[in-house]
Amino acid sequence: MDPDSFKDYAKDMAEYITDYLENIRDRRVLPTVEPGYMKPLLPSEAPKSPEQWKDIMADIERVIMPGVTHWHSPKFHAYFPTAQSYPAILADMLSGAIACIGFTWIASPACTEIEVVMLDWLGKMLDLPKEFLACSGGRGGGVIQGTASEATLVALLGAKAKKIRQVKEQHPDWTENEIISKLVAYCSCQAHSSVERAGLLGGIKFRQLEVDEKYKLRGDTMAEAIRKDKEQGLIPFYAVATLGTTVNCAFDRLDEMGIVANREDVWLHVDAAYAGSAFICPEFRYLMKGIELADSFNFNPHKWMLVDFDCSTMWLKDLTYVINAFNVDPLYLKHDMQGSAPDYRHWQIPLGRRFRALKLWFVLRLYGVENLQKHVRSHIAQAHEFEALVLSDPRFEIVGEVLMGLVCFRLKGSNELNEILLKRINGAGNIHLVPSKIKDTYFLRFAVCSRFSKSKDIQYSWKEIKLRTNEVLEEQSL
Numbered sequence: 001m002d003p004d005s006f007k008d009y010a011k012d013m014a015e016y017i018t019d020y021l022e023n024i025r026d027r028r029v030l031p032t033v034e035p036g037y038m039k040p041l042l043p044s045e046a047p048k049s050p051e052q053w054k055d056i057m058a059d060i061e062r063v064i065m066p067g068v069t070h071w072h073s074p075k076f077h078a079y080f081p082t083a084q085s086y087p088a089i090l091a092d093m094l095s096g097a098i099a100c101i102g103f104t105w106i107a108s109p110a111c112t113e114i115e116v117v118m119l120d121w122l123g124k125m126l127d128l129p130k131e132f133l134a135c136s137g138g139r140g141g142g143v144i145q146g147t148a149s150e151a152t153l154v155a156l157l158g159a160k161a162k163k164i165r166q167v168k169e170q171h172p173d174w175t176e177n178e179i180i181s182k183l184v185a186y187c188s189c190q191a192h193s194s195v196e197r198a199g200l201l202g203g204i205k206f207r208q209l210e211v212d213e214k215y216k217l218r219g220d221t222m223a224e225a226i227r228k229d230k231e232q233g234l235i236p237f238y239a240v241a242t243l244g245t246t247v248n249c250a251f252d253r254l255d256e257m258g259i260v261a262n263r264e265d266v267w268l269h270v271d272a273a274y275a276g277s278a279f280i281c282p283e284f285r286y287l288m289k290g291i292e293l294a295d296s297f298n299f300n301p302h303k304w305m306l307v308d309f310d311c312s313t314m315w316l317k318d319l320t321y322v323i324n325a326f327n328v329d330p331l332y333l334k335h336d337m338q339g340s341a342p343d344y345r346h347w348q349i350p351l352g353r354r355f356r357a358l359k360l361w362f363v364l365r366l367y368g369v370e371n372l373q374k375h376v377r378s379h380i381a382q383a384h385e386f387e388a389l390v391l392s393d394p395r396f397e398i399v400g401e402v403l404m405g406l407v408c409f410r411l412k413g414s415n416e417l418n419e420i421l422l423k424r425i426n427g428a429g430n431i432h433l434v435p436s437k438i439k440d441t442y443f444l445r446f447a448v449c450s451r452f453s454k455s456k457d458i459q460y461s462w463k464e465i466k467l468r469t470n471e472v473l474e475e476q477s478l
């Protein structure tokens with residue numbers, strides 16, 4: 001492709017993207033295709049000679065769009081949001097053009113240095129304790145991981161390395177395998193599946209602890225579990241506090257867990273994958289009370305802060321444990337400036353890394369903190385609007401507290417009735433929701449996801465839910 005064609009095609013693509021996004025509300029949020037739908041639409045082999053751009057553009061609507069679930073439609077209420085914005089798309093274009101692999105400082109100094117500064121900017125926006133920030137000149141600092149799952153695993157591996165070293169100092173005769181077999185970690189039974197997975201990948205035991213009536217893991221529960229484990233000769237080393245659980249956006253008592261973790265010398269990691277973006281608004285920071293007691297903190301700007309996937313920001317109070325946990329140093333990765341700036345390859349699982357900080361830089365500059373706060377507040381206000389609509393209908397009940405942009409609700413009655421309702425809603429395809437379950441209670445999750453979402457969309461979705469409810473209840477009464 002010659003440069004002039006690139007410019008023309010980029011214009012076509014910008015046109016297509018804006019048309020897609022600005023009119024996304026008009027598309028059916030859930031596709032109707034069946035598995036394997038695409039095979040007959042594509043040739044069985046790659047083309048031998050180049051094809052025409054216009055044919056490729058035409059195939060987006062013919063081949064791709066029929067199988068797209070429109071995550072950015074205001075009618076999409078499933079999971080948690082994934083973020084997206086024009087500034088982030090522009091930054092990704094530039095990242096694609098520079099196309100460096102910034103594993104060490106010298107591999108592309110700008111890639112590393114802007115990441116350090118962006119993580120400081122963002123850390124300050126959240127009012128993180130200064131120990132987490134590189135600019136404080138201490139041992140702390142931030143990094144962009146691909147996902148929250150990676151952050152939880154990286155923190156676990158750092159905690160594991162730290163504890164093994166400490167125990168070895170006290171018991172030089174114990175083998176590493178003996179120590180690892182005694183290590184035990186803690187999280188709430190409501191923690192994301194990626195936390196359990198980090199335990200499996202890290203080869204250590206994870207205890208999933210009971211929560212209180214507000215679905216929060218409390219300090220006493222954790223202290224009791226630690227006491228029992230120590231009695232058995234086990235070594236507590238890591239705990240994860242979830243701020244905004246996936247199931248129903250509950251917040252563990254970080255302040256209580258922090259006191260216990262610090263007392264017991266247990267590494268405390270905070271998983272605020274979704275809700276962390278809300279801490280850019282001072283009025284929601286009460287939910288991260290106790291953050292100064294944590295060792296690592298992670299949230300996904302790619303969920304709720306208008307930065308496209310992938311951008312999962314993680315801060316460490318003392319990064320030496322993590323960077324020493326998987327430090328291998330082949331000659332081809334060494335450079336003369338080692339030690340003067342971060343080499344992010346030591347902070348993460350893969351070696352390669354994209355120029356992801358550009359997305360943060362563009363989004364923070366082109367929106368400004370005020371507009372990002374507005375975005376978060378508007379989603380939370382819309383969630384409360386939906387909550388009020390649910391409460392106005394005596395057939396429904398709310399499950400848990402509505403604190404962020406997620407409302408958990410159900411029809412009063414059996415789980416089966418709610419399962420039928422959800423199937424009916426998703427089957428109609430006008431809006432999309434997913435279910436969840438706590439203990440034996442099945443409920444529906446309504447997340448405000450789209451940056452295009454407005455009050456009229458909430459009203460539309462509620463009308464749709466009421467319509468499907470009427471249908472289901474009528475059928476049930478026959």
Ligand code: PLP
Nearest residue numbers: 147148149192194244245246273
């Ligand atoms: N933790 C929580 C609380 C989540 O809600 C999620 C995903 O929704 C994750 C972790 C996993 O996030 P990721 O896909 O970035 O690994």
